[in-house]
Amino acid sequence: MSEKKKKALYKRWWFWMIAIIVVIAIASGGGGEENSDQAKTNEEKATTTTATPKSEEKKETPVKEEDTIPREYKAALQKAELYAETMYMSKAAIYDQLVSEYGEGFPPEAAQYAIDNIEWNWKENALKKAQSYAETMSMSDSAIYEQLVSEHGEKFTPEEAQYAIDNLK
Secondary structure, eight states: OOHHHHHHHHHHHHHHHHHHHHHHHHHTTOOHHHHHHHHHHHHHHHHHOOOOOGGGSOOOOOOOGGGGSOHHHHHHHHHHHHHHHHHOOOHHHHHHHHHOTTTTOOOHHHHHHHHHHOOOOHHHHHHHHHHHHHHHHOOOHHHHHHHHHOTTTTOOOHHHHHHHHHTOO
16 A cells, blocks of 8 residues: 555544544533533532421322232233133133243242132133033033043133033023
8 A cells, every 4th residue: 555545544544533532522411511500500409408397298108008019910910810701711721821931921929819819700711611612512511521620621620610511501
């Protein structure tokens, strides 16, 4: 490379370096006067505030029980209600779905909170699930019962499954 090209390249490099420094200075608020005026104003505000007398302090509001419930527990309960309402699942099946790594992935504590706090008619869910099996799969009552109570099926309790069979039309 010729000496002339080297000098030109060197000059360009310095030009860009200075340009970058100027841009950084401007972006970081290099106009010091504005910042110092704002700092003085903030300092004055801080020194002129006075303490509020205890009689005027806000009284603490009591903490509601629902405010102490972790967000994830509330989410698990909402998801449990959705499964119960739309898919007519049993408590055990919902719990398994909530904790499953292939399902919702909630921690066991959150899933258990959901199961302990959901208010649902599980017998009606068993009946709706039984009706679905009867209509779509033309299954016998005994086959439906077995599917409802099966550990690999719906996981309803024997009482819930029997209610479903007794009320199947």
